[in-house]
Amino acid sequence: MSKGQSVTSSHKLNQNTIRFTQTNEAISCLSTLKI
Secondary structure, rough: OHHHHHHHHHHHHHHHHHHHHHHHHHHHHHHHHOO
């Protein structure tokens, strides 16, 4: 794997992590509203 590919895959991983975190926060907000 070249350095460029490594950077791209880690960037994609970071985007997925951010998306996952935002989703979790949204779910937490919904759960709080339901209570």
